[in-house]
Amino acid sequence: MKAAVRKIVGYAGAVAILLAGWQVLAMIVDSPALPGPAPALQTFGNLFFAALLPEALVSAWRVVVSMALGTALAVPLGLVLGRSPRIDAVAAPLIFLTYPVPKIVFLPVLLVLFGIGSVPKIVLITLIVFFQILVTARDAARAIPPGSVLSVRSLGAGGTQVFRHVVVPAALPDVFTALRISTGTAIAVLFFSESIAGTDGIGYYIIDAWSRIAYRDMFAGIIAMAVLGVVLYELLEMAEARVCRWTRVGR
């Protein structure tokens, strides 16, 4: 309870500082392209239910599906690679070759193949999240202390049980960290792909407002996208606190 209050106070303070900085910046720049926080927030409020929320929900759906898909594919594969030197020997070179390739360059290809709907966006974000989680899960599985595995094996655990009782829980905190980091990337890629091609989503809304020279609307959209990122990040944080409770206990 106390922690929750502290968190809210912390967020309120941070928001106040950001708004103040924004205000100062807006006054210095003094351009219609950078409205101050007051008009932007006012527009945000006015447009919230009419335009922002529906677009934000479309975007949220895309990013959540992509992250879930990417995680569901990457975690099992990464853990197996991390625990099986034989499979790893085959797959690791493939990963090392493909991981540094910026997946975003495939967006045009995906647009040609899947059109301008949700599919190419989801595929692209899934691909990016997949690699980030895969590398993390693999490293986490490799770093598991042999003593943990040995003690569980001495209790009679076979391969599946070692995975269930040791490998998966041991890797979870790292996977969550990777997921939280991927949130930023995922939203950035979402914006890019929605603004390049599409007819909906908050990224499209921002670029559309920009082309209409409706800068207040554009900023309302930017705020909405920022809120989407914060909400996702916080949801992951809450999920981690629940799932990885042991990491939060003091000595």
Next chain:
Amino acid sequence: MARVDVQALSVTYEGVDRRVDALHSLDLSIDDGEPIAIIGPSGCGKSTLLLATAGLVAPTSGSVRVGDEPVVGPRLHTALILQDFGLLPWKTVMHNAALGLEIRRVPAPERARLVTEALERVGLAEFANAYPGELSGGMRQRLAVARALALEADLLLMDEPLSALDALTREDLQGLLLDIWRQRGHTSVLVTHSIEEAVYLGRRVVVLTPRPGRVAAIVENPEMGDDDFRDTPAFYERCAELRRLLAAEGAFGEAAS
């Protein structure tokens, strides 16, 4: 029945660019219900002997039998306690203690009963829902003991279980291990670096040679388990005898000799 028979046991590890002979043709018999301690120079294969008995390391040649069965893998009523406790930080005290039973698919009500009993026995009942990270070193080791108790182990293998603890906690835990052995009468194999601990907890103390490990000497220690044995002249004599034997095996290094 958990009589242990080790016959001509050799274990060779294949390293990246060399082979390590951990044990060479080691023979050892432990009676059912007998507590023995194993001591020897660092790296003499003590842990390997324990892991082979637990069924986690396969013999290169020779054999290990527990009861009437050759050891080919982890056995139902063998419990292994490791130096770093072998606890899983993501499981609560209760779930850590229940892990062996869970893996062996013991039904939940039975599991709960055994775990509650075991935790009470080691004095951790009120910490059932804590995580290992919240416990002190001594309490964690108690938890490791509780896990072995919950398994109703008739063979308890311990690899330097107390070496990470401070002196007072260590004596406290030695007392607990002795009490539990006197109560249950299981076969007990304790690998230790401490001469006093070996004499306190081993009815026979097995001295191993430097690697590859073989049995260098066996010291009979019939007073083990007597009340206040630790304060008797016999205890000190036994320790002195072991110290001499270990020095002869080069256990104290060249600088100390």
